[in-house]
Amino acid sequence: MLRDTTPRTTSGGLSRATLTRRFTSTIGEPPLCYLRRRRMELAARRLRESDDPLTAIAKRIGYTSEFAFSRAFSRTFGIPPSHYRTASRQDRRHNQESNSPTHD
Known part of the structure; x- marks a missing residue:
């Protein structure tokens, strides 16, 4: 069985490895x-x-399933997306209440 040993290139003519190195050093x-x-x-x-x-x-x-998205989100933020949504809304309400002028 023959293996394809042709270097893979991007549409810009760079190899994937070179593109990855350049991207990583820039970003x-x-x-x-x-x-x-x-x-x-x-x-x-x-x-x-x-x-x-x-x-x-x-x-x-870009996720095909809610389950995969939820796992990736939890790995990134440490909490499931539904908990993140609830917590962010509570924070927003709290900030709105503390920034509203008080009338004495």
Whole structure:
């Protein structure tokens, strides 16, 4: 059986390894870590700012299942997405109450 030993290149002509090294030195983290972090940041924002169901948020950021999204989110933030949403809303309410002017 013959193995394909042709170096893999990106559409820009760079090898994957070279692209990964350049990306990491420029951005400060490997491409897949960056993508995972950005997805979770987007999901966290959607959880704070919308009433979208978890399934919709999962699909919007590229997960095919709510379960996979929930596990990834929990690994990133230390709590499930539903708890994150509840806690962020409680924090927002508390901040709104403490910033509202009092009338004596």
